[in-house]
Amino acid sequence: MKVSARQIQKANTRKRILETAYRVFAEKGFSVATSIIAKEAGVSHGSIFVHFPTLNDLLTCLLADFGDKMGTRLHMLTHKCDSLDDLLNEHLNVLEENEAFYSRFIAEKNGLPDEAKSAFMFIQSTLAFHFSIVIEREIEKGTVKKLPIPMLFNTWLGLIHYYLLNREFFVNSNESVIKRYRADLLSTYLNLVKKV
Amino acid sequence: MKKCIACGMPMEKVSDFAANDPNKDYCVYCARPDGEMQSFEEKKENLTQFIVRTQGLDENAARKIAENMMRKLPAWQKYFNQE
Numbered sequence: 081m082k083v084s085a086r087q088i089q090k091a092n093t094r095k096r097i098l099e100t101a102y103r104v105f106a107e108k109g110f111s112v113a114t115s116i117i118a119k120e121a122g123v124s125h126g127s128i129f130v131h132f133p134t135l136n137d138l139l140t141c142l143l144a145d146f147g148d149k150m151g152t153r154l155h156m157l158t159h160k161c162d163s164l165d166d167l168l169n170e171h172l173n174v175l176e177e178n179e180a181f182y183s184r185f186i187a188e189k190n191g192l193p194d195e196a197k198s199a200f201m202f203i204q205s206t207l208a209f210h211f212s213i214v215i216e217r218e219i220e221k222g223t224v225k226k227l228p229i230p231m232l233f234n235t236w237l238g239l240i241h242y243y244l245l246n247r248e249f250f251v252n253s254n255e256s257v258i259k260r261y262r263a264d265l266l267s268t269y270l271n272l273v274k275k276v
Numbered sequence: 277m278k279k280c281i282a283c284g285m286p287m288e289k290v291s292d293f294a295a296n297d298p299n300k301d302y303c304v305y306c307a308r309p310d311g312e313m314q315s316f317e318e319k320k321e322n323l324t325q326f327i328v329r330t331q332g333l334d335e336n337a338a339r340k341i342a343e344n345m346m347r348k349l350p351a352w353q354k355y356f357n358q359e
Contacts, residue, residue, distance in 0.1 A: 144348075148284075151284075152286055155285065155286055156286065194344075197341075197344075198341075198344045198345070198348075201327075201341045201344070201345070202284075202345060204331065205326075205327060205330075205331070205341070205345070208327075208330040208331050209326070209330065211330070212329070212330040228332070229329065229330055230329070230330060230331050230332025230333075231332065233330060233331060233332075234331065234332060
């Protein structure tokens with residue numbers, strides 16, 4: 081079926097709204113007015129509601145898309161990792177790529193539509209899958225301490241999320257907290273869990 | 277790239293596919309030992325136990341998360357559309 085110029089334009093506008101919303105939410109948080117997103121995207125305020133009847137619809141679509149993209153990216157980068165060092169490093173790469181939005185997302189997710197929790201758990205479960213494969217192998221080899229897998233996983237995530245949630249205290253604005261503390265985060269965690 | 281219809285995992289290598297068969301629409305983790313795809317109840321239970329085992333969540337919370345993940349996947353649409 082031939083796609084009309086009007087349909088292409090409609091799809092482009094929808095894409096532009098989603099891309100702009102991603103950037104604006106990352107910068108200003110999720111309670112920002114839709115009129116600001118419309119202005120930044122260069123579309124009329126009414127145009128947003130043609131594509132997304134409610135703010136909830138826009139958020140749900142954006143978060144589902146974000147969870148899917150981030151989960152897939154995590155899978156692509158971590159499924160080839162043989163060592164814990166490599167896997168954690170790749171996790172930090174994915175977080176650094178999405179740092180501003182992801183930090184807002186984990187800070188505000190409890191006040192967002194249910195899709196936020198689904199996207200959050202999809203991302204963490206994808207990581208947990210690859211993390212458990214690699215760390216079980218390292219425990220078996222005797223290179224990592226025999227500690228419960230969920231505790232090893234949650235300790236890493238807790239550490240990283242602490243820095244992301246409080247990034248304003250750790251870096252100057254616009255600086256990446258992952259970039260600045262990457263080496264310390266990695267070496268400290270690995271020193272804690274690895275056998276000497 | 278193909279994604280597993282039952283769990284969403286991207287399938288790249290032949291070994292990612294059930295029974296090493298790239299014509300299959302589901303992955304090695306969603307297959308039974310005989311190569312057939314797991315049932316809805318089997319997949320939900322396996323996913324729940326996987327979440328508990330790797331992330332330490334409460335079993336009821338993990339079951340809800342497993343259902344929400346499955347809700348978006350093509351293989352399980354008919355189970356949720358009945359609701």
